[in-house]
Amino acid sequence: MAKIHNLGFPRIGPNRELKQSLESYWSGDIDASELDKQTETLRLNNLKAQENLDYVPVGDFSLYDHILDTSFLLGNIPLRFREQGISELDQYFLAARGASDQSNCCAAASEMTKWFDTNYHYIVPEINTNTSFALNSKKLLDEVRQARAQGFEPKPVVVGPLSYLYLASSTDQTDKLQHLDTLIPLYIKLFNQLAANGVEWVQVDEPILATDLCGQWKMAFKYTYEKLKQGNCKLLLTSYFGDLRDNLTTVAGLPVAGLHIDALANPEDADQLMATLAPDQVLSLGVIDGRNVWRAQTQALVEWLSPYAQQLGPRLWLAPNCSLLHVPYSVEAEQNLTHTLTHKLAFAVQKLDELVVLRSELNNPQINIKSPKQLHRNGHTGHNQALLDSDNSRYARRSTFVTRREAQRHKLQLPVLPTTTIGSFPQTSEIRRARAAFKQENLSASDYQDFIERQIRDCIEIQEELGLDVLVHGEAERNDMVEYFGNLLEGVAVTQFGWVQSYGSRCVKPPLIYNQVRRREAMTVAWARYAQSLTDKPVKGMLTGPVTLLNWSFVRNDIALNEVAEQLALAIREEVQDLERAGIRIIQVDEAALREGLPLREADKAQYMTWALNAFKLATAGVADDTQIHTHMCYSEFSDIIDEIIKMDADVITIETARSHLTLLEAFKSCGYPNDIGPGVYDIHSPACPSKAQISDLIHKLSNLLPLEALWINPDCGLKTRTWPEARAALSNMVEAAKACRQALVNNQIQDSEGSVTVTASPSL
Secondary structure, X not given: OOEEEOOOOOOOOOOOHHHHHHHHHHOOOOOHHHHHHHHHHHHHHHHHHOOOOOEEEEOOOOOOOHHHHHHHHOOOOOHHHHOXXXXXXXXXXXXXXXXXXXXXXXXXXXXXXXXXOOOOEEEOOEEOOOOOOOOOOHHHHHHHHHHHHOOOOEEEEEEOHHHHHHHOEEOOOOOHHHHHHHHHHHHHHHHHHHHHOOOOEEEEEXXXXXXXXXXXXXXXXXXXXXXXXXXOOEEEEEOOOOOOHHHXXXXXXXXXXXXXXXXXXXXXXXXHHHOOOOOOOEEXXXXXXXXXXXXXXXXXXXXXXXXXXXXXXXXXXXXXOOOHHHOOOOHHHOOOXXXXXXXXXXXXXXXXXXXXXXXXXXXXOOOOOOOHHHHOOHHHHOOOOOOOOOOOHHHOOOOOHXXXXXXXXXXXXXXXXXXXXXXXXXXXXXXXHHHHHHHOOOOOHHHHHHHHHHHHHHHHHHHHXXXXXXXXXXXXXXXXXXXXXXXXXXXXXXOOOOOEEEEOOEEEOOOEEEEEEEEOOOOOHHHHHHHHHOOOOOEEEEEEOHHHHHHOOEEOOOOOHHHHHHHHHHHHHHHHHHHHHOOOOEEEEEOOOOOOOOOOOHHHHHHHXXXXXXXXXXXXXXXXXXXXXXXXXOOOOOHHHHHHHHHHOOOEEEEOOOOOOOOOHXXXXXXXXXXXXXXXXXXXXOOOOOOHHHHHHHHHHHHHHOOHHHEOEEOOOXXXXXXXXXXXXXXXXXXXXXXHHHHHHHOOOOOOOOOOOOOOOOOOO
C-alpha cells in the first residue's frame, strides 16, 4: 500500500498566531518562556492537522527561517552575534533582524534573499576560511521526542549539506565546498542521534537539484552521499521546485534509501527513476501542488499513479511536490468567497486530505490508466503568444533615456542626490482599525475618505518637515501592495485568511486570479491627486507592476502566465496614463518579484524574461518624456538579469542592497548601467536606526561605484512595517546625510564618476 507524507507545513498557524507571538516577544510583552509555550502549541497543532499521514515532518517549524535554523543547528553563528553576551534565542533574532538600538548597530543583520523562485525569504548563511561548525541538535531532538510522545511517526526535515553550502555567502571568496569534509561528520552524528531516538527516516532537502549544477557540484553529491550512508537513519533525498533534467543521472546513482522528486514538473522523471531503483529503494512522488491553491484532479492522479502503486507497493510514497509553507493554512475559514470558487480551492489542510484520498483510491484495482500529460502545471509552464512579440511599438518609450532625463530634470528641478522613499509609511493600529471598520461597514465611505485624507496630509507634512525631495502619499489605504489591487481588479478575488509567510512575522495574502483580468475604474488616482494638491514638491504615484501582481498571486493553473501578465499590464497601463493626466509626474511601478519569477534553469529563462519585460514596458511606455517612471526590486541576485534590467528602461530603479553591503551593485557597475539608480542606504527590515555618519559613509562609497549624477538616496524598501519614531529617525539621518554630501560636493570633497565636480553651491540636476 502506498504511503503518504508531507515535506513541511505552514508555520504561521490558521490565524497568524506565530506573527502575534513573535511580535509580542520582540516588543517585550512576553518573555522567552512564554514564546516557547505559545510556539510549542502551534507545533503540536500542526502535528494534529497531519495525523492521517504515515510520516509527519518534524523540524519544519521555524521561529523565523529554516535556513537560519540550519545555521544554528550546525553552529555556524557569525562572531558578531556571539559576542553580544545574549541568549542563543536573541542571537538568533539578532542575526535575522539586526539590533534595535545604536549600541548594537555593529551586529548588522545577516543578508536576506529569495528562496529560489518563491516569495519566501531566507537568511543567507555566512562562511569564510575561518568558519567552524559544531552540532547543536537539542532543539530538533526535543521536537522529535514531543512528536513521538503524541503518537506520531516523526520524519525529521533537515537541509542537506550541499544545498546549505550552495546557498551560503562566502564572505572572503573561499571555495564553499572546502567545508564539506567538516560538515559531513556532523550530519552523520545528527543522523545517529536521531536514530537513537527511534527515528527511521530523515528527509534531507537538496533543492539545488532543480537548478543547473556544474560538474564539481554533481561530483560533490556522489562524494557526500557515499559518506552519509554511514549514518543509522534511512535518508529520503528530497528535490523540489522543478524537474531533475541532467541531474537525474546523479540522483539515480546515489546510495540513499529513498528519493523524492517534483513529479508535477515532469512526470517522465518518475518513469526514468523507476527503471533505476534498487529493490528496497523508496520513490516519493510530489503529486500535489504545494505552490498553488487549486484542487488537484484526484481521479486523474489515481489513474496515472496506479502502475507505480502496483509495482512498488509500500515503496511508493506520495506527497506535495514541495513544502506547504507556500500556501495558506485552510479553506474552511473563508466566508466571503463564492461557493463555486471555494470548492475549487485546496489550502494546506485540504491538500493533505487529497493525499488521503489518493492513498485510499490506489487500493482500488479497477482503474483505467491514462497519460499524465494533462497533469502538467500549465499555468506555470505553458505559453501562448501574448507579450512574445519583441517588436511591438506598445513596449517602447517615445524617446531615449538621455532625452527623457533632460526633459525630466527641466520639469522636476531636483537636487543632486535626490531623496525619496519607496512608497509605504507605517501602518499604525489606528489605520488598521479604520480600514477594518470600513470593510465591515462600521465606518461610512465619506468618513473613511476623510480619515485617509488626514493620514495623507499628516504624511506629506512629515516628509516636508524631514526635507525629502520626492514625496509619497504613504499608502494608508493599502493593506498590501498586491492585495490592494486584487480587491479592485475584475477577475481577481481576495481571501480573508489566506495568509502565507514571506519572512519572519511578515505574512501576505496572495489574491486568486480566477478569470480574465480587467480594470473596473481608477484605483489610486484620487489619493495621488489629493496628496499632490498638498505640496509643491513632486509626489510619486505608487503602483504594483504586472509581473509582481502575477507572481504574488495564485493564478488559475489552466491558463498561461504570460496571457495573464498581458491582461494585468493593460490594466496598469490605464492607471499610469490616468495618473499622468491627473498631474502626477513621477510614477513608480514596482516589480519587486520580477527576478523571483525567473525559471531556475538557464534554458527556460529567455522566454520568461521576454514576456515579463514586455509586460512591464507595456504598462509604463505610454507616457510623455517628462513623466519619470520608477521601479523597485527586492532582495535578489541581479547579475544574471542585469541586461534585462537595462531593457526595462525605467528612468529610475531602486533596489535593496543594504544587507548585502553593496555587493549587489557590482552588476550595475560592471555593466555601466545607463539609467538612474537608488541603492537602498539602510535596511528597513531591521529596527536598527542608521546614523547620519553611517549613511554618509555609504553615499561616499556609492559615489565610487556609480555615476554621482545617477544616484538617488532612499531606504531599501517600504516603511509599512516600521513605527513612526523609527521611520522619522532613520529618514532624518538619511536626509541630513544627503545634504552633507551635497555640501561636500561644493567643497570638492566628493568627485563624480569622471573625477571632477560639476555642481555649484546649490547642487541641482
